Amino acid sequence: QVQLVESGGGLVQAGGSLRLSCAASGRTFSTIAMGWFRQAPGKEREFVAAISKSDTAYYADSIKGRFTISRDYAKSTAYLQMNSLKPEDTAVYYCASDGQVVDLMIRNGENVDYWGQGTQVTVSS
Numbered sequence: 001q002v003q004l005v006e007s008g009g010g011l012v013q014a015g016g017s018l019r020l021s022c023a024a025s026g027r028t029f030s031t032i033a034m035g036w037f038r039q040a041p042g043k044e045r046e047f048v049a050a051i052s053k054s055d056t057a058y059y060a061d062s063i064k065g066r067f068t069i070s071r072d073y074a075k076s077t078a079y080l081q082m083n084s085l086k087p088e089d090t091a092v093y094y095c096a097s098d099g100q101v102v103d104l105m106i107r108n109g110e111n112v113d114y115w116g117q118g119t120q121v122t123v124s125s
Contacts, residue, residue: 002026002114004095009119020080022095034078035104038091045108052101085123092118
């Protein structure tokens with residue numbers, strides 16, 4: 001069982017930055033891939049970014065070049081640095097983990113093993 005606790009959401013103006021954190025526990029951090037999803041009101045959940053156990057990063061086209069995913073093994077924490085935020089980035093952001101990074105990247109996470117509780121990100125225009 002993996003527990004995921006997100007933090008770092010909030011309200012920011014367009015063009016601003018936020019960094020989301022996801023602290024993982026319950027399993028050796030190096031054995032899990034980590035990812036981020038988001039869900040805006042009235043929309044389906046969508047993949048944002050993932051990072052494999054070997055630190056390869058993958059991104060959705062909509063955020064490529066603006067967001068960066070990373071992980072700190074000493075802290076068992078994954079991060080999502082979000083720059084140049086746009087109003088359309090407004091959503092609840094969810095951290096996720098899985099034994100295989102591919103499960104974080106397909107079918108909008110329907111096969112993902114573990115989820116965080118979500119953190120709200122609001123970007124004002």
